Amino acid sequence: MHFDTLTGRVVAPWDPGYDEARLDYNARFDDIHPSLIVFCETVQDVEEAVRWARRHRIRFRIRSGRHSYEAYSILNRGLVIDVSAINHIDYDPDCRTARIGAGAQLIDVYQTLWDQDQVTIPGGSCATVGIGGLTLGGGFGLVSRQFGLTIDAVEAIQMIDSRGSRVDASPWVHDDLFWALRGGGNNNFGVVTEFAFRTFPVGLVTIFSLQWPWSQLPQVLRTFQEWSDPDDLDRRITPILTLQSKQAGHVSIIGEFLGISAELEPLILPLLALPNRTAESIQEMTYIEAVKHFAGLGADPHRWLAHGVPDQDTFKNTSAYAYRIFSESAIRTIQDALSDTPGPSCLVQLGGFGGTIRNIEPEDTAFYHRRARSEMQYQAYWSDPAAGPAHIHWVEQFRRAMLPYTVGAYVNYCDARIRDWPEAYYGRNLHRLIRTKRRWDPANLFRYPQGLSELS
Numbered sequence: 001m002h003f004d005t006l007t008g009r010v011v012a013p014w015d016p017g018y019d020e021a022r023l024d025y026n027a028r029f030d031d032i033h034p035s036l037i038v039f040c041e042t043v044q045d046v047e048e049a050v051r052w053a054r055r056h057r058i059r060f061r062i063r064s065g066r067h068s069y070e071a072y073s074i075l076n077r078g079l080v081i082d083v084s085a086i087n088h089i090d091y092d093p094d095c096r097t098a099r100i101g102a103g104a105q106l107i108d109v110y111q112t113l114w115d116q117d118q119v120t121i122p123g124g125s126c127a128t129v130g131i132g133g134l135t136l137g138g139g140f141g142l143v144s145r146q147f148g149l150t151i152d153a154v155e156a157i158q159m160i161d162s163r164g165s166r167v168d169a170s171p172w173v174h175d176d177l178f179w180a181l182r183g184g185g186n187n188n189f190g191v192v193t194e195f196a197f198r199t200f201p202v203g204l205v206t207i208f209s210l211q212w213p214w215s216q217l218p219q220v221l222r223t224f225q226e227w228s229d230p231d232d233l234d235r236r237i238t239p240i241l242t243l244q245s246k247q248a249g250h251v252s253i254i255g256e257f258l259g260i261s262a263e264l265e266p267l268i269l270p271l272l273a274l275p276n277r278t279a280e281s282i283q284e285m286t287y288i289e290a291v292k293h294f295a296g297l298g299a300d301p302h303r304w305l306a307h308g309v310p311d312q313d314t315f316k317n318t319s320a321y322a323y324r325i326f327s328e329s330a331i332r333t334i335q336d337a338l339s340d341t342p343g344p345s346c347l348v349q350l351g352g353f354g355g356t357i358r359n360i361e362p363e364d365t366a367f368y369h370r371r372a373r374s375e376m377q378y379q380a381y382w383s384d385p386a387a388g389p390a391h392i393h394w395v396e397q398f399r400r401a402m403l404p405y406t407v408g409a410y411v412n413y414c415d416a417r418i419r420d421w422p423e424a425y426y427g428r429n430l431h432r433l434i435r436t437k438r439r440w441d442p443a444n445l446f447r448y449p450q451g452l453s454e455l456s
């Protein structure tokens, strides 16, 4: 097989740097060995790569930031079309819009937009997540109740389709594709190369963090659910509740407020009234300082800014949505799961929905679960490989035990074990997505195990 017609930096198994080039953020998938990785530097490189894969009938995957929970952006014996080098961030101060290459990492997006005009887009908290994968699945973060999901700020998308040709999608041209890419776009319709975003001015924010002993879990969870009512809670606050394992010993609520601390304090009174608090922090800072705080950037932020191999973690995460306030039996189920964990780093998080996320109808973009009260993420982390199976089993058992009380799952927190993933991820938008897939990728060139290719 000749690959001399592929353009961009091509890395094969015998090349220096192959081992770095193939890795996913999740070390659980370190044994995946693609046949070739092409680091596309231009849109033309992407066109060549898609045409080459099609001509030679080579299986391939698309990759931006390498953070897929199930390593769906890499594969054994196939081509990886990597767009991480298409990472420009071009801001236009007159219209306050930004054209961003699909390979840009979130921290670069936030920093550049802040430096240029103190503006931002609503996105996730991890510094090295790719804007490509994040946006195509929805994109939730700590300013989402005010500014919406990442897709809600998208004005236009540029994509290379299954013929290897450039397509522009927006409300005015190819609006069916534009609809589908906003929530159902991961590796389904083409290789996205650029997004046009509208941006939002930001300045001073207040971040807060409150912690209680694990024994307070039922009370904290009940209060959080009532307080974070999607319609009533001030949309300038986006909160996250973290229920750690009993072994870890605590539960906490953190959040970001787009305003000053004097305004925040009355809004979180129900949380402050909860007894036995073990830690409390309420701090005003600039928006970009808050970004770095939630990204966990340590003393050496440059470590994160460098493109290349992301710091790895070994984990199994999965998801669901809470559409209703949990009953006492749901709370007991959560307590039981967290009291019997294979290690201390097992937890569940609830991210508050509502506000602007809810202003858009579930059928208006492919992202369906806008009516949820919160998104839920079950998580387990470990370092000893021998501990892997027990942690994976724990996550799966927890997710299953909660099924009577939850709905669906988030495609960006994808989980290979969810059997009814099409309905779980896409709800009532599934059939329209399948129709759009048939129109835009009739040969099912873009495939992966939880892709629309498996349904059409």
Ligand SMILES: Cc1cc2nc3c(=O)[nH]c(=O)nc-3n(C[C@H](O)[C@H](O)[C@H](O)COP(=O)(O)OP(=O)(O)OC[C@H]3O[C@@H](n4cnc5c(N)ncnc54)[C@H](O)[C@@H]3O)c2cc1C
Pocket (backbone or CB within 6 Å): 025, 061, 062, 063, 064, 065, 066, 067, 068, 069, 071, 072, 073, 083, 102, 123, 124, 125, 126, 128, 129, 130, 131, 132, 133, 134, 136, 137, 138, 139, 140, 141, 185, 186, 187, 188, 190, 191, 192, 193, 412, 413, 448
């Ligand atoms: C540590 C961590 C923190 C996270 N935090 C958040 C968060 O705060 N909020 C949130 O919403 N999500 C969060 N996520 C989930 C994240 O949104 C998804 O994992 C997302 O899909 C990652 O995108 P990526 O480009 O980094 O990953 P990749 O592995 O490169 O891609 C993910 C998926 O998108 C497809 N894809 C990637 N690029 C393209 C493209 N250009 N065109 C078409 N398809 C493409 C891939 O084929 C793959 O299926 C987090 C994940 C991790 C690991």
